[in-house]
Amino acid sequence: MSSKEREVREDIVRLSRSLYQRGFSVGSAGNISAAVDDGILITPTNSCLGFLDPERISKISHDGRHQSGDRASKEVFLHKAFYETRPGTGAVVHLHSTFATALSCLVDIDPDDCVPALTPYVVMRVGKVKLLDYVRPGDEKAGDLIRALGGKHAAVLLANHGPVVTGKDISSAVYAAEELEETAKLLVMLRGLPRRLLSDDNVAELRSVFGER
Ligand SMILES: O=C(O)[C@@H](O)C(=O)COP(=O)(O)O
């Protein structure tokens, strides 16, 4: 195993533990993957993000075949679809974090922009979030839904399930997932209040200065 892969495995363990300890995931919910030169590392199915063993993390080839470690997360199709369609994706984080999941259950959110631009940081870190139709966890159709986005979104909400967020590497993806969760919390807190969103010009300025997610 290359020293780079060893480092990525340690990063997955460390950041997953941190997410678990801060309540971004509970029990065995959620899964995290990261690209390495010769495949994709992904958390094993039914594993707890708080207690991962770097040696037992699953490794699959780019075409989805199991290479080593425990059995891969059942959401491997979802993760693979992001790597295949969004160039520059180095990691994918799926959580059941409370507020983002709450948003994914609301009937009146805009499916094309379900996390409106409340603050600059969510625009910079997360970008426009698409709501994907409900499919059973582990259903291969989730991969088709991601592929149909053509790589345009760095983050999605799976209806009645939770967020999936990508990044160029594991820490960027985790930070973006945290930002999405905090923004979802603000949106839920502000429901029913006359909130002010960033204007289209504000968002355009952020995208031109910091790039589009
Ligand atoms: O919600 C589910 O069942 C999955 O999406 C999940 O979060 C955990 O599945 P595994 O990664 O297969 O444990």
Ligand SMILES: [Zn+2]
């Ligand atoms: Zn899930």
